[in-house]
Amino acid sequence: MHALDLEAMHALEYPEHFNADYAIRRGIDYRVYESEPQTFYAKCTQYRISCDWLIRRKYCWEIKRYNGSHTCPRSSISQDHFKLDSITIAEAIKPLVEADPSIKVKSVIAEVQSKFNYTISYRKVWLAKQKSIEKIFGGWEASYEALPIWFEAMYAKEPSAAVHFETMSCYQGDNLVPNIRSYYPCIRAFRYCKPVVQVDGTHLYGKYKGCLLVAVSQDENNNIMPIAFAIVEGETSDASAVARSNGAWSPPRAFHMFCIRHIESNFLRKFKAPYLQKLIVNIGYSRTVREYQLRHGRLCERGEAYSRWLDKIRREQYALAFDGGYRWGHMTTNLVECINSVLKGARNIPITALVKATFYRLNELFTRKKVEAEARINAGYVFSEIVTSKLHANQRTARNIQVNCFESQNEVFEVREMSSDLEFAVDLRQRRCDCSKVQVDHMPCRHVFACCANQQLDWQVYVHDVYRIDQVRKVYRARFRPLGNPTTWPMYDGPRFVPNSFLKRVTKGRPKITRFLNEMDRKMLRGPRCCKQCRVEGHSHSRYRQVGGSSAGSAAQNA
Structure with missing residues (x-):
């Protein structure tokens, strides 16, 4: 009998291990035609092309045929090795x-x-x-079954938490087979935040499609405060809390505003007029009626179709000059976009693991922010750094303002800026100024500072309570309660949860983008970069010398 090499010994003694790891490391590939307890028959994938490797074993250790080591060159093996399957890769990338x-x-x-x-x-x-x-976070289907159990345990620890499920009946043939949530600390924290709620959704990227809706607010130091979460099938009218609130989210209890960035995007999609993009945004950012009228007039001069389109939107819903200060200067939904950093990675994991991730990450956020607020209070601060900086800037610019009092109670004034010669009316009783900054920002503008200095009034009275550091301490004083050992959880006796089979992602082909792209996704819509110098794709004109070199120069000459 021939002395077998290591490769053949592995094939004979451990064919199941040899099938993957050893072949990958050796850079070879073969196909098994028969693999039974008593027989093993395999050939190189390049058999009779560039290699004659063949092995056949029968019964215990009787070798019927062995052609020796592989002679096929490594270049003949596909770059995507047949034995390097998804199971092998999954084990290799598990730490990552x-x-x-x-x-x-x-x-x-x-x-x-x-x-x-x-x-x-x-x-x-x-x-x-x-x-x-x-492997790390548990099965996708099992995660759906575990979700109500986990929520039941959380509710048992904190009865004030708000948990609500809406499910669909599941049928197997003709037989009936017997998702909004919010954590109590978040609900309590919202009482001391700015009375602004921004809602947006982000897609789930796991085995099953879905959408994670997040509602957020902001504390006095411009920190983002998550209020509520919802896992729904998508951003549909059925999933809209505003549409299903029976008037609870309507004036005078709540006012619905539009994101100026989305209005701009819809305008560009309608008219394909990028030169008017900045004007549309500036109309929304107009703080005074005069500014709004001037900019709106410029839009009318460019075309009545443009102004008619914009006038279909109530100006109270997109322009600062008319919103009554209800949006607190927030013109976009960027707050929701920022919360994605807190939930980074959670959208890729099974549903119960996602819920646990938000629970523990929010607990860490509350604990850290509470410590920071206590440190600022102990240091003697009254307002946050951001608010203090704005107030000091307004106070400095108030020195060159002339003040005339128009009331015996010293609450109505007319002020004139010495530098611009502009005049503004100030009503401290109503906390209003013609510049609209008091109404929008809910803190003294430079004109209010000038009036307070003229009459020796305390300007801190006109700073909204939400900006005080003691309010921040109230925001984060609520605690998350640990759930403890699962063996101590109450017994769940509710319906069994299963994923919607229609939301399962396709098993073949590369996953496709499910979002509708618009003008805000310019990087995804545009094609590859093309150099204006050499007309070659892959780099821009500014990087022509670094990337192109002599080849780029010759390409430019040929062009």
């Missing part, structure tokens, strides 16, 4: 996914290429990432 569930597929491809020296397909890596997430 555990550290960052939102890791990009391209980064995983680079890691696999560095580790195995093979460049594998996008789809295979995406599947491997999902399997790795499932």
Whole structure:
């Protein structure tokens, strides 16, 4: 009998291990035609092309045929190794996914290429990432079943928490088979935040589609405060809390405002007039009626169709000059976009793991912000750094303002700026100024500072309570309660939760973007960069010398 090499010994003694790891490391590939307890028959994938490797084993250790080591060149092996399947990759990338569930597929491809020296397909890596997430955080289907159990435990620890489910009946054939949430500390914290709520959604990227809706507010130091979360099938009218509130989110209890960034995007989609983009935004940011009228007039001069389109939107819903100060100067939904950093990676994991991630990350946020607020109070601060900076700036510019009092109670004034010669009316009783900054920002403008200095009044009276540091301490004083050992949780006796099969992602092909792209997604809409110098894609004119070199120069000459 011939002395077998290590490769053949592995194939004979451990065929199940040899099928993947050993073949990948050796840079070879083969196909198994028969693998039974008593027989093993395999051939190189390049058999009779560039290699004659063949092995056949029968019964215990009787070798019927062995052609020796592989002779096929490594270049003949596909860059995406057949034995390098998603299961092998999932085990290899497990530490990376555990550290960052939102890791990009391209980064995983680079890691696999560095580790195995093979460049594998996008789809295979995406599947491997999902399997790795499932190993770390549990199965996707089992996670849906665990969700009501986890919420039941949270509600038992904190009865003040608000938990609400809306489910669909599940049928198997013709037989009936027997998601909004908010944490109590967030509900309590909102009482001491700015009375502004921004709502937006972000897509879930796991095995099942869905949308995570988040409602946020802001404290006195411009810190973002999550209020409520909802997991829904998508941003639909059925999922809208405003549409289903039966008037609870309507004036005078609540006022609905529009994001100026989305109005700008819709305008560009309608008219394809990017030269008017800045004017649309400036109309919304107009703080005074005079500013609004001037900018709106410029839009009318460009075309009546433009102004008619904008006039279909109530100006109270997009212009600062008419919003009554209800939006506190917030013109966009950027607050919701920022909360994604707190929930980074949570959108890639199963639903119960996502809920747990928001719970523990919010607990960490509350604990940290409470310590910071206590430190500022102990240091003797009355307002936050951001608010103090704004107030001092307004106070400095108030020195060059002439004040005339128009009432015996010293609350109505007319002021004139010496530098611009502009005049403004100030009513301290109503906390109003013609510049509208008092109404928008809910803190003294430079004209109010000038009036207070003229009459020796305390300007701090005209700063809204939400800006005081003692309010911040109230925002974060509520505590999250630990859930403890699962064995101490109450017994769940409710309906069984299962995922909606219609929301399951396709199993073939590369995952596709489900969002409707608009003008705010310019980077995704535009094609590859093209150099104006050499007309070659992949770099811009500013990087022509660095990237192009001599080849770019020759390409430019040929062009």
